Amino acid sequence: MFSNEEFQRFYRYCLALTRDPDQASDLLHDGLVKFLAKRARVTSEPGAYFRRILRNTFIDDYRAAVHSAGQLSFDENVTPLDVASELETTLVHADTVQRLLAQVGSTDRELLFLWAVEGYTMAEIAELTEVPRGTVLARLHRLKLRLRRLQAGTTVGGGR
Amino acid sequence: MKEPLKQVIRNHYDSASLSEDQLAKLQALQRAAAASTPTEATEPAGASPGNPSARRRSTTWRFGMVAAILVFLLAAVGYLSLRRTAEREALVQSIVAEVAANHLKESSQEEPLETLVALRHKLEELPFFLIASEHMPESKWAFSNGKYCSIQGQIAAQLHYAPIDRPENRFTLYQTLCPEMLAGGRAIGDLSEPRILHHAGLELTLWRERDLLLVLAGAESPR
Numbered sequence A: 001m002f003s004n005e006e007f008q009r010f011y012r013y014c015l016a017l018t019r020d021p022d023q024a025s026d027l028l029h030d031g032l033v034k035f036l037a038k039r040a041r042v043t044s045e046p047g048a049y050f051r052r053i054l055r056n057t058f059i060d061d062y063r064a065a066v067h068s069a070g071q072l073s074f075d076e077n078v079t080p081l082d083v084a085s086e087l088e089t090t091l092v093h094a095d096t097v098q099r100l101l102a103q104v105g106s107t108d109r110e111l112l113f114l115w116a117v118e119g120y121t122m123a124e125i126a127e128l129t130e131v132p133r134g135t136v137l138a139r140l141h142r143l144k145l146r147l148r149r150l151q152a153g154t155t156v157g158g159g160r
Numbered sequence B: 001m002k003e004p005l006k007q008v009i010r011n012h013y014d015s016a017s018l019s020e021d022q023l024a025k026l027q028a029l030q031r032a033a034a035a036s037t038p039t040e041a042t043e044p045a046g047a048s049p050g051n052p053s054a055r056r057r058s059t060t061w062r063f064g065m066v067a068a069i070l071v072f073l074l075a076a077v078g079y080l081s082l083r084r085t086a087e088r089e090a091l092v093q094s095i096v097a098e099v100a101a102n103h104l105k106e107s108s109q110e111e112p113l114e115t116l117v118a119l120r121h122k123l124e125e126l127p128f129f130l131i132a133s134e135h136m137p138e139s140k141w142a143f144s145n146g147k148y149c150s151i152q153g154q155i156a157a158q159l160h161y162a163p164i165d166r167p168e169n170r171f172t173l174y175q176t177l178c179p180e181m182l183a184g185g186r187a188i189g190d191l192s193e194p195r196i197l198h199h200a201g202l203e204l205t206l207w208r209e210r211d212l213l214l215v216l217a218g219a220e221s222p223r
Helices: A004-018 A021-038 A046-062 A080-089 A094-103 A106-116 A122-129 A133-151 B005-014 B020-036 B052-105 B116-122
Strands: B141-151 B154-163 B171-177 B195-199 B202-209 B212-218
Touching: A004 A021, A004 A046, A004 A106, A004 B005, A004 B020, A021 A046, A021 B020, A080 A133, A080 B005, A094 A133, A094 B005, A106 A122, A106 A133, A106 B005, A122 A133, B052 B141, B052 B171, B052 B195, B052 B202, B052 B212, B116 B141, B116 B154, B141 B171
Parallel strands: none
Antiparallel strands: B141 B154, B154 B171, B171 B212, B195 B202, B202 B212
8 A cells, every 4th residue: 555655745746747737637547547456466665666656557548649759869078977976966946957857858857857866877877768778878977068058048848 | 827837737527526326326236246246355555567666665675574584594403493493402311310310229139040041021101112222332341130110101121230440330221212213202312322311310321223312321320
C-alpha cells in the first residue's frame, strides 16, 4: 500500500511526464489500476515497479510521438563529468526553469526529474529509461545548451 | 534570485501536489484491491525492473542469502553426522553393557545339544535363522547349547561356546536381528569387520553377519 507521500512523489513524476496536472492525475490513476491488477506477480520494490508502469502507460496511452528524437550521439569532446558537474553548479532563475520545462519534451522532463528530484545518477537514469548512457548524456548536454540560451534571453523552439 | 538548477527543479515539482480528495480516491482504490485480491509475499528487494540501486542491493542480498544457506546446510549436515555417530556409539555401548551383564550372570548349566540345528528346532520362535558364524569355525569352537534371551528389548538367542583347545573357557555368542531391521530401529553402524570392546572385565566382539548382529562375550580374547 502506497502512502500519501508516495502518491505525491508519483504524481510529480507523472507531472514531469505529462506537464499537465489533469493528465498527471489521470495517468497516476490509470497506472495504479494496472499496478493493483499486476501486483500479485511482482510486488517487491513496488515503488520502482509502479514508476515503470506509469512510464509505460504514459508512452502507450498519453504520448503521441514516442522517442521521436531516437538515440542521440554524444559529443566526444564533452566528458560525462563535464555535463553533470556543470549542471550541478548551474545557477538559474525559477522562471527560466519553468520556460525550459515548457519547451522540452517529456523525455527531457523525465530526465531532469529523475536527476534533480529523485537524485539518480546518469548511469542509473540510463538503466531506468532503457536508453544508452551516451544518449542520456547527449540529452543532458543539449538541455544545458538550451538552458544557456534561455538565460541569455534567446528563445529556442523545437521542444517535444 | 538565482539558485542551483537542481534545487529550482525540485522546488518546481514540490509545489505541485494532489488534493486531499484525489489522495482519498487513490487510497480507496488500493483498499478495494487489497480486499478483493490476496497479496503474495514480496520478493527480495531489488527484484523489480526499475531501481538500479535496489537491483545492486538485491544481488548482494541474494549472494548473502545463498552463502548463509550453504553455511547453515554445512553446519546442519555436520551436526546431524556427529549426532548419528554419537547415537550409534551409545547404542553399541548399551548393547555391550547388556550382553556383558547377561554373560556374567549365566551359569550355562543347560544340557548340551549336539548341533546348532538342534538348537534351531528348540528356539523355533526366533524371527531369524540362527547361523554358524564364519568367524567361529567348528575346527576351533565347540558349541554346547543355547536359549532365548533379549537384547535391547528385542528377542535374541545366546549360544554357549568354548574354544576347542581351552574347553574350560566359557564364551557366549549372542545373535539377534540388526537394530535397523526392526521397526523404528536405530542404525548400529557398519560392523562388517569385528569390533572389539571391553566392559566389566570382559572382552566383547561385535560384528554383522547375514543381517544379524553377533556379539561374542568372554573373559579373554577368543583368538
